[in-house]
Amino acid sequence: MSALASNRKTDIGPPHYEQFLPPIIKKNYGKWKYHENPRPGVLVHVAESGDKLYTVRAATPRLASTKTIRLFADLADEFCGGHLRYTSRNNVEFLLTDETKIDALIEKLAAAGYPVGGTGASITNIVHTQGWIHCHSAASDASGVVKAVMDELYPHFVNMDLPAKVRIAFACCLNMCGAVHCSDIAILAVHRRAPKIDHQAMARVCEIPTTVSSCPTGAIRPATVDGHQSVEVIEEQCMFCANCYTVCPAMTLNDAEYDGISIWVGGKVSQARSEPKFSKLAIPYIPNNPPRWPEVVEAIKNIVEVYAANARKYERMGEWIDRIGWPRFFEVADIEFTKYHIDDFTHAGETFRRSVHFPRIG
Amino acid sequence: MTTNKRETPLIDQLEKGPWPSFVKELKKSADNPMTNDLLGVLERSYNDRIGHWKHGGLVGVMGYGGGVIGRYCDLPEEFPNVAHFHTMRINHPAGWFYTSDVLRKICDIWEKHGSGITNMHGSTGDIIFLGCVTDELEPTFSDLTEAGFDLGGSGSDMRTPSCCCGMARCEWACYDTMGFTYDITQHWQDELHRPAFPYKYKFKASGCPNDCVASIARADMSIIGTWRDDIQQDDAAVAEYVTSGAVDIVEDVVGRCPTQCMSWDGEKLTINNRDCVRCMHCINVMPKALAPGKDRGATILLGAKAPIIGGALLSSVLIPFYEMEPPYEDLKELVEEIWDFWGEHGKNRERVGEFIQRIGLGNFLEQIGLEPTPEMVVHPRTNPYIFFELDEDEDEEEED
Numbered sequence: 077m078s079a080l081a082s083n084r085k086t087d088i089g090p091p092h093y094e095q096f097l098p099p100i101i102k103k104n105y106g107k108w109k110y111h112e113n114p115r116p117g118v119l120v121h122v123a124e125s126g127d128k129l130y131t132v133r134a135a136t137p138r139l140a141s142t143k144t145i146r147l148f149a150d151l152a153d154e155f156c157g158g159h160l161r162y163t164s165r166n167n168v169e170f171l172l173t174d175e176t177k178i179d180a181l182i183e184k185l186a187a188a189g190y191p192v193g194g195t196g197a198s199i200t201n202i203v204h205t206q207g208w209i210h211c212h213s214a215a216s217d218a219s220g221v222v223k224a225v226m227d228e229l230y231p232h233f234v235n236m237d238l239p240a241k242v243r244i245a246f247a248c249c250l251n252m253c254g255a256v257h258c259s260d261i262a263i264l265a266v267h268r269r270a271p272k273i274d275h276q277a278m279a280r281v282c283e284i285p286t287t288v289s290s291c292p293t294g295a296i297r298p299a300t301v302d303g304h305q306s307v308e309v310i311e312e313q314c315m316f317c318a319n320c321y322t323v324c325p326a327m328t329l330n331d332a333e334y335d336g337i338s339i340w341v342g343g344k345v346s347q348a349r350s351e352p353k354f355s356k357l358a359i360p361y362i363p364n365n366p367p368r369w370p371e372v373v374e375a376i377k378n379i380v381e382v383y384a385a386n387a388r389k390y391e392r393m394g395e396w397i398d399r400i401g402w403p404r405f406f407e408v409a410d411i412e413f414t415k416y417h418i419d420d421f422t423h424a425g426e427t428f429r430r431s432v433h434f435p436r437i438g
Numbered sequence: 439m440t441t442n443k444r445e446t447p448l449i450d451q452l453e454k455g456p457w458p459s460f461v462k463e464l465k466k467s468a469d470n471p472m473t474n475d476l477l478g479v480l481e482r483s484y485n486d487r488i489g490h491w492k493h494g495g496l497v498g499v500m501g502y503g504g505g506v507i508g509r510y511c512d513l514p515e516e517f518p519n520v521a522h523f524h525t526m527r528i529n530h531p532a533g534w535f536y537t538s539d540v541l542r543k544i545c546d547i548w549e550k551h552g553s554g555i556t557n558m559h560g561s562t563g564d565i566i567f568l569g570c571v572t573d574e575l576e577p578t579f580s581d582l583t584e585a586g587f588d589l590g591g592s593g594s595d596m597r598t599p600s601c602c603c604g605m606a607r608c609e610w611a612c613y614d615t616m617g618f619t620y621d622i623t624q625h626w627q628d629e630l631h632r633p634a635f636p637y638k639y640k641f642k643a644s645g646c647p648n649d650c651v652a653s654i655a656r657a658d659m660s661i662i663g664t665w666r667d668d669i670q671q672d673d674a675a676v677a678e679y680v681t682s683g684a685v686d687i688v689e690d691v692v693g694r695c696p697t698q699c700m701s702w703d704g705e706k707l708t709i710n711n712r713d714c715v716r717c718m719h720c721i722n723v724m725p726k727a728l729a730p731g732k733d734r735g736a737t738i739l740l741g742a743k744a745p746i747i748g749g750a751l752l753s754s755v756l757i758p759f760y761e762m763e764p765p766y767e768d769l770k771e772l773v774e775e776i777w778d779f780w781g782e783h784g785k786n787r788e789r790v791g792e793f794i795q796r797i798g799l800g801n802f803l804e805q806i807g808l809e810p811t812p813e814m815v816v817h818p819r820t821n822p823y824i825f826f827e828l829d830e831d832e833d834e835e836e837e838d
């Protein structure tokens with residue numbers, strides 16, 4: 077033990093990135109001149125030196141077996157001198173210096189089930205969370221919804237046929253691991269029932285004051301139930317955020333019947349043209365329908381197709397909607413507007429229309 | 439040990455279709471009993487329409503408070519091999535570049551100690567090892583450090599900083615995002631590994647306003663590359679875009695400039711750079727002809743977060759222009775001022791953005807020693823409820 081402890085390394089931090097960079101990048105670091113996107117999934121970056129770096133971008137399901145990582149490593153050896161990188165949206169990128177090898181690499185990736193695309197005015201990989209694979213508060217599965225949606229939107233991954241890029245993200249609860257709230261389309265799983273409290277376990281597994289203060293709406297208060305020290309939830313005040321569940325395992329939110337999926341549209345993070353925006357509610361609730369969530373897939377496909385048919389070149393989803401106005405969006409997308417679409421939290425008033433600038437009625 | 443292969447008719451339906459299948463990934467590693475049981479639990483969730491995981495219980499490696507997230511199955515009798523199924527976050531190399539050799543090393547470690555299932559990568563940017571039993575945490579950690587890797591952040595600490603590939607492959611990078619990210623990650627190892635903040639604190643570094651790592655939405659501190667001189671313009675290359683028909687310069691470029699600061703007289707593109715807000719649109723459309731200026735740095739913004747607890751926020755401007763010269767001393771000092779002040783006065787699980795909303799940006803700036811500037815707001819206040827501090831005003835008058 078002491079030998080082990082004395083050799084034990086801590087706080088070494090991540091390895092320095094430089095040791096993993098291909099020679100062409102080391103040579104041209106900070107000296108790139110321009111890039112082009114000659115076809116879907118392929119980028120060429122040209123350096124001031126004249127050197128050319130070809131990037132081949134392939135989709136991965138984010139969840140990866142080590143066997144797949146080994147496959148990518150083998151492909152990197154065969155085609156790229158052993159170098160590759162991943163993107164922030166869970167794609168893998170092979171970095172080539174020999175243009176003539178691109179086709180062979182794309183073929184091998186396709187044969188192994190990893191399509192190449194996701195550049196330019198396309199739909200790239202869906203950033204997503206853990207879902208039923210691994211998380212306690214998931215109101216839906218993440219990987220399954222993403223797989224079903226991308227099977228349908230696949231033509232927009234391998235082609236650059238949209239007015240602008242469409243960034244889709246998925247989160248399985250309001251914690252929103254990932255940039256879901258600023259996506260062209262955000263798929264957000266929601267709980268709709270107040271927590272079920274295990275009064276017996278409460279005092280043993282949770283700190284009651286912490287649990288009470290975890291609630292953003294003040295819906296939880298201490299209570300003695302059947303002689304147990306516990307809490308009670310004022311149900312009208314609960315908006316099903318699962319915050320209490322994250323600090324206290326005795327307050328489960330998961331519900332087979334009432335959990336499901338909401339869809340939000342029109343957010344962006346890039347500063348190009350318009351400022352970054354939050355996504356706004358389009359569809360408040362679609363029930364969970366595993367294994368392939370056909371209603372969710374259909375709803376998203378509809379929004380993408382309506383956008384593709386109506387937006388101008390370079391217009392992101394939110395920019396298009398801002399131009400035509402939300403009333404027209406609900407009309408052309410054929411989505412019902414309900415009381416749930418009207419904000420009622422802290423800054424709700426700022427979202428009420430205080431002008432007569434809306435598209436004509438009828 | 440022999441394990442019966444789990445029957446999974448529901449999730450098998452997610453093997454079909456053109457998109458890469460996570461179920462196929464799980465099956466590739468199903469010779470591992472943990473992954474075999476994971477397939478079983480997942481099938482059960484698809485059947486029950488509910489997750490079967492519990493969190494809680496402090497687990498980790500010796501001396502660290504973060505980097506491991508405890509996870510347990512709520513059906514341990516049925517799925518004993520995933521009764522403990524913790525997540526390990528491993529701090530990725532900046533920019534997510536790898537060699538095949540180092541990837542194989544990572545795979546060797548994870549096949550030896552865990553499920554063989556990973557996320558490449560998790561939301562914070564870390565390499566994720568999904569499914570480690572408590573007893574294997576320390577041996578996994580030891581093999582990882584031997585291979586040159588360390589854990590990332592979790593809980594109320596500095597989370598693993600991440601960045602775009604910046605100067606490694608992008609002509610628009612206005613500073614060295616990877617160099618910066620590596621530097622601060624090493625500088626604040628203690629803050630990364632030992633949670634001592636009111637809540638999490640994320641850094642994300644994007645080389646230009648395209649913000650490829652979504653820093654403005656996802657990071658408490660967003661570092662977005664920018665410039666303060668004129669856009670570099672190559673008129674011959676502009677003309678080529680126009681004559682080749684690749685770009686409709688009036689419609690696609692001039693017409694989409696948010697500040698209407700560009701004009702085209704049929705031959706020459708003129709940019710009134712004083713009015714440009716450096717949104718990147720024209721540069722994105724004509725990368726061969728236009729480029730960010732030469733006097734480069736970054737805008738530092740603060741406070742983004744997802745909805746939990748007080749509602750979602752985007753980061754807002756804190757330093758309009760910072761030169762981003764290593765070793766970034768002023769910035770590091772400012773960050774520590776922020777941590778001290780928020781650490782002392784922030785409530786438990788209050789992100790720094792929410793803290794600022796509560797105490798007011800004006801007060802916050804005063805406390806961390808920054809002067810207010812008009813870049814920090816969309817417009818000045820409209821409400822007249824001003825909390826004048828008369829004593830200070832009088833002092834100033836006396837000094838005059």
Ligand code: SF4
Nearest residue numbers: 206211214248249253
């Ligand atoms: S979004 Fe919620 S349920 Fe999904 S992984 Fe994050 S915390 Fe878990």
Ligand code: SF4
Nearest residue numbers: 291314315317318320
């Ligand atoms: S789910 Fe959210 S709103 Fe409801 S009781 Fe729990 S913390 Fe409060």
Ligand code: SF4
Nearest residue numbers: 602608611645646650
């Ligand atoms: S954020 Fe800007 S500099 Fe960084 S990769 Fe994206 S476009 Fe390039």
Ligand code: SF4
Nearest residue numbers: 695714715717718720
């Ligand atoms: S960067 Fe944006 S604001 Fe500046 S000139 Fe180009 S389009 Fe206009």
